[in-house]
Amino acid sequence: MTPRTAVITVVHGRHAHFETQQAGLAQCLPGPHDRIVVAMADPVIATLAGPDTLVVPCAADTAALPLAHARNLGARTALDRGAELLIFLDVDCIPGREMIGRYVAAHRRTDRPALLCGPVTYLPPARGGYPLDRLDKLTDPHPARPAPPPGVLQPEPNHDLFWSLSFACSADTWARLGGFCEDYVGYGGEDTDVGATAAAQRIPMMWVGGAHAYHQHHRVSDPPVEHVAAIVANARVFRRRWGRWPMTGWLDAFERDGLIVRREDQIEIVERTVAQHA
Numbered sequence: 001m002t003p004r005t006a007v008i009t010v011v012h013g014r015h016a017h018f019e020t021q022q023a024g025l026a027q028c029l030p031g032p033h034d035r036i037v038v039a040m041a042d043p044v045i046a047t048l049a050g051p052d053t054l055v056v057p058c059a060a061d062t063a064a065l066p067l068a069h070a071r072n073l074g075a076r077t078a079l080d081r082g083a084e085l086l087i088f089l090d091v092d093c094i095p096g097r098e099m100i101g102r103y104v105a106a107h108r109r110t111d112r113p114a115l116l117c118g119p120v121t122y123l124p125p126a127r128g129g130y131p132l133d134r135l136d137k138l139t140d141p142h143p144a145r146p147a148p149p150p151g152v153l154q155p156e157p158n159h160d161l162f163w164s165l166s167f168a169c170s171a172d173t174w175a176r177l178g179g180f181c182e183d184y185v186g187y188g189g190e191d192t193d194v195g196a197t198a199a200a201q202r203i204p205m206m207w208v209g210g211a212h213a214y215h216q217h218h219r220v221s222d223p224p225v226e227h228v229a230a231i232v233a234n235a236r237v238f239r240r241r242w243g244r245w246p247m248t249g250w251l252d253a254f255e256r257d258g259l260i261v262r263r264e265d266q267i268e269i270v271e272r273t274v275a276q277h278a
Contacts, residue, residue: 006034006078010070024094068180096212113173118211119147150210162195166213186230223253
């Protein structure tokens with residue numbers, strides 16, 4: 001029997017990306033039983049979503065979006081509607097035509113709670129839009145994550161590789177994880193915390209071959225200096241909870257560029273950094 005599925009996306013802005021994602025979902029076979037969109041301080045989303053999408057409003061400080069809280073709100077809404085398999089997809093991502101079906105098949109094959117993660121391709125710029133009927137021709141998964149062949153479930157021993165761009169879990173797995181920790185606000189850290197929670201509870205992480213998602217191109221900073229305050233605050237939360245620093249690549253880059261100062265177990269933001277990136 002097919003489990004009841006819900007695809008959950010949290011949104012603030014990125015309206016063009018959202019509309020493309022909606023179009024991609026319409027081509028998925030099978031489609032989800034429920035489509036849940038959490039609109040963080042974004043009333044426009046309700047006008048773009050269409051009749052088959054349930055839009056859940058979420059109050060938010062746009063300077064520090066409550067991503068963890070919004071994802072939990074989306075999951076709670078889906079579970080209240082009877083969802084058995086939760087599929088989380090970032091608004092930037094277009095689902096592959098078989099993504100939902102691959103997650104469903106993986107769910108059926110796992111006999112214990114698990115985090116199910118699909119490969120993500122970062123797409124190049126496309127002035128005329130992406131060819132939704134030929135996305136598979138653009139498949140080129142991010143090299144920092146495994147991409148097993150279609151139908152293969154590959155165990156991942158390093159839970160720090162979990163990311164929330166595209167993943168699925170059963171209702172039981174979600175209950176065991178307790179959702180996303182809402183101490184994290186704004187950009188960074190909340191997905192690494194989920195991976196750490198899963199590892200602590202011996203919940204395996206699996207890469208799902210063929211469950212492709214395609215990340216739409218947009219400008220990014222490397223390191224993401226516009227999010228330095230949130231990243232540092234969330235890194236402190238993670239350190240408090242797990243006794244180690246997350247996002248070390250970004251923290252190293254911030255320190256190298258003079259944006260933060262690290263002394264023993266403390267991180268301080270250089271004052272001019274806040275003024276420049278507020």
